[in-house]
Amino acid sequence: MLEIVPKRFGDARGFFIETYNAERFSDAGIDLRFVQDNHSYSAAAGVLRGLHYQLPPRAQDKLLRVVRGRIFDVAVDIRRVSKTFGKYVALEISAEKGNQILVPKGFAHGFVTLVPDTEVLYKVTDTYSPEHDRSIRFDDPDIGIEWPSTAGGFQLSDKDLKATTLAAAEVFA
Numbered sequence: 001m002l003e004i005v006p007k008r009f010g011d012a013r014g015f016f017i018e019t020y021n022a023e024r025f026s027d028a029g030i031d032l033r034f035v036q037d038n039h040s041y042s043a044a045a046g047v048l049r050g051l052h053y054q055l056p057p058r059a060q061d062k063l064l065r066v067v068r069g070r071i072f073d074v075a076v077d078i079r080r081v082s083k084t085f086g087k088y089v090a091l092e093i094s095a096e097k098g099n100q101i102l103v104p105k106g107f108a109h110g111f112v113t114l115v116p117d118t119e120v121l122y123k124v125t126d127t128y129s130p131e132h133d134r135s136i137r138f139d140d141p142d143i144g145i146e147w148p149s150t151a152g153g154f155q156l157s158d159k160d161l162k163a164t165t166l167a168a169a170e171v172f173a
């Protein structure tokens with residue numbers, strides 16, 4: 001997982017940011033081809049989406065940013081052979097900071113909104129494939145994510161409420 005903070009050019013009108021530049025990424029050794037852009041809006045604080053991933057051959061790298069509000073973002077290593085299998089990293093991403101996160105293939109990804117009216121934009125390197133789409137429980141004790149508590153508790157989709165544990169999940173070889 002990589003945090004990227006693009007330069008923000010502020011002036012009397014507001015600001016300007018290059019939110020993605022293929023040449024810069026390539027110069028930094030990151031050669032990815034993004035093929036789909038996503039946008040999610042969450043009305044309340046405590047909306048928790050995750051932990052999601054698509055299995056090979058439809059695995060996705062994800063480049064995420066927040067254009068309104070604030071999220072606590074998590075990536076879990078689900079590469080079976082990895083020394084850090086089952087471990088996670090977490091980072092706050094916000095419109096105010098303008099930071100972005102690159103979640104590579106092989107990681108399950110999720111976030112919880114920290115404030116109402118939060119909008120997340122992200123680019124992915126493969127298109128959506130429901131047959132390869134998987135969800136692992138956000139509260140799997142084997143992963144032990146310390147989610148920040150939100151006043152009204154967490155709001156999850158039906159799919160995420162029925163998600164499996166990491167131990168029972170089909171993961172990356």
Ligand SMILES: Cc1cn([C@H]2C[C@H](O)[C@@H](COP(=O)(O)OP(=O)(O)O[C@H]3O[C@@H](C)C(=O)[C@@H](O)[C@H]3O)O2)c(=O)[nH]c1=O
Pocket residue numbers: 038040049050052053062109110111127128157159
């Ligand atoms: C992810 C996705 C969903 N959909 C549809 C399926 C469904 O009817 C509706 C909502 O889908 P979901 O409930 O999966 O949306 P959501 O819970 O926001 O899923 C997202 O969560 C974050 C954490 C990620 O990392 C993303 O990759 C993605 O999995 O949108 C698409 O058409 N294309 C897509 O790429």
